[in-house]
Amino acid sequence: SPYTVINSPVVILDGNMSKIFKSKIGTNKKFTGDLNEFVTSLEKHGIAPNVSLMNLILSRKDPLECIAVPLLKQYNSSMVLGGALLYRQGKYTGKELDKDQVQMLMLMLEKITGRQKITGNLSRKGEDKNIDYGFSVKKINSKIITHPESGELPKVSIGVSMRINVFKLDESVQTLKPDYVNRMEKELSKHLEEKAAATIETLQKANCDILGIGKEFKAYHPDIWKSLNWRKDFPEMSIEPNFDVQILNTSE
Numbered sequence: 001s002p003y004t005v006i007n008s009p010v011v012i013l014d015g016n017m018s019k020i021f022k023s024k025i026g027t028n029k030k031f032t033g034d035l036n037e038f039v040t041s042l043e044k045h046g047i048a049p050n051v052s053l054m055n056l057i058l059s060r061k062d063p064l065e066c067i068a069v070p071l072l073k074q075y076n077s078s079m080v081l082g083g084a085l086l087y088r089q090g091k092y093t094g095k096e097l098d099k100d101q102v103q104m105l106m107l108m109l110e111k112i113t114g115r116q117k118i119t120g121n122l123s124r125k126g127e128d129k130n131i132d133y134g135f136s137v138k139k140i141n142s143k144i145i146t147h148p149e150s151g152e153l154p155k156v157s158i159g160v161s162m163r164i165n166v167f168k169l170d171e172s173v174q175t176l177k178p179d180y181v182n183r184m185e186k187e188l189s190k191h192l193e194e195k196a197a198a199t200i201e202t203l204q205k206a207n208c209d210i211l212g213i214g215k216e217f218k219a220y221h222p223d224i225w226k227s228l229n230w231r232k233d234f235p236e237m238s239i240e241p242n243f244d245v246q247i248l249n250t251s252e
Helices: 018-020 031-044 055-057 098-108 178-205 213-220 221-228 230-236
Strands: 066-075 077-089 091-098 117-122 130-149 155-169 239-247
Touching: 018 117, 031 066, 031 077, 055 066, 055 239, 077 098, 091 098, 091 130, 091 178, 098 130, 098 178, 117 178, 130 213, 155 178, 178 230, 178 239, 213 221, 213 230
Parallel strands: 155 239
Antiparallel strands: 066 077, 077 091, 117 130, 130 155
């Protein structure tokens, strides 16, 4: 293993541990090796947050430290990512992200790698047919932007700029025309903003600032930080995601 014990990644298995290890998947001689490889791949490909045992222990002493611990579930003869449990200062909040929300979290943290294929479908106003999409991220940048408000809580926006290669987008990828691409870039941006907003809402309900907004205020906006009661104010704050999607593989 590439990890020492204290740096080992922490995951949570959903279900009865004894039943899992007595099941067909658990009695497979390759189970522990396959499980270790799968957990390693979550970190390597930016599929889920990497939480080490050290992270979990130290987070108890830091009032601003929030983490999302990957939740694994048994599916047929293997383990799959089911979501993530939200922890605040080392304690479980009782809230969790589903698998899609974990993906949105990783996008906002700019942790997604090009090897991960992101798929889904988006609905279009006035049309019955949904559009299936699939893309990989070639470049991503995320930035926390603060907007002070006189006498009110500051507003925050999460700006995410993405450069992507699509492999599925309703029409043939080989014949994507610029006009169609421009329209789909706007629709994809809006679609991802809606999914990100739902993810942020869950984080605020859990009072779990995994995005590091509080740390941003404390480090770069100390005057604003001093005016805040963070644990009281974070769930009430306006946090808006803004996505800028650019499709790279277009036909001229």
